[in-house]
Amino acid sequence: MKNGKKFGEYASVSSSDSYNGILYEEVTSAILNLKVPKEEIEKSNFIIERDPKSLITKSLMKEKITPEFESRVLDKEDQFTKVRITYNRDYLPVKLEWYFKGKDGLKWYTWSRFSYPYKNESEFNKKLDEEIKRIKDIEKEHEAEGEDG
Numbered sequence: 001m002k003n004g005k006k007f008g009e010y011a012s013v014s015s016s017d018s019y020n021g022i023l024y025e026e027v028t029s030a031i032l033n034l035k036v037p038k039e040e041i042e043k044s045n046f047i048i049e050r051d052p053k054s055l056i057t058k059s060l061m062k063e064k065i066t067p068e069f070e071s072r073v074l075d076k077e078d079q080f081t082k083v084r085i086t087y088n089r090d091y092l093p094v095k096l097e098w099y100f101k102g103k104d105g106l107k108w109y110t111w112s113r114f115s116y117p118y119k120n121e122s123e124f125n126k127k128l129d130e131e132i133k134r135i136k137d138i139e140k141e142h143e144a145e146g147e148d149g
Contacts, residue, residue, distance in 0.1 A: 028069040028112070030055045030083050031093050038091050046087045052080055052098070072100060079106060092116060 033055045036048055052073045060070050072080045082099035096112045118124040 028067065028096065030069055030096060031085065033057060034085065041087050041091055046089075048085045048087070050083050050085075052083045055083060072098065077101065084108065088116075090116075 030050075030052065034048070034050065041048065052069070056070050056073050060067055066074070072078050078100040080098060080100035084097040084099070085093050086095040086097075088094045092114070094114050095110060096114075097108045098111050099108050100106070102109050118127065
């Protein structure tokens with residue numbers, strides 16, 4: 001998605017629905033709702049722990065499909081009691097862990113890792129433009145195949 005326009009996605013899904021779906025499934029409210037000052041991150045040796053209930057987005061709990069983070073907080077059997085976020089030296093989250101009762105018992109489980117492969121916004125935009133061009137080329141190829149039968 002770039003400038004509100006979707007590339008390579010189902011036409012029936014709006015760009016905002018697609019964006020929000022990916023945002024809350026991949027990033028989660030745990031990251032989006034946590035505002036931590038740099039000083040606190042440094043003091044805690046770049047690892048922050050929080051009660052997951054303090055990080056949920058309540059409005060998402062009323063949706064048709066509740067994101068996994070909010071679902072786990074609601075599920076009493078999981079005993080989901082802590083969230084741990086590890087930051088890099090640029091104060092960006094790199095690892096998200098949940099403390100809950102899973103298949104290996106009550107312990108920390110790594111839920112997600114985050115990487116930042118682009119040095120700056122212009123490098124990201126260049127790669128995005130390349131990817132959009134690739135998607136458009138594939139779409140043209142599919143259209144041509146459809147016309148040829």
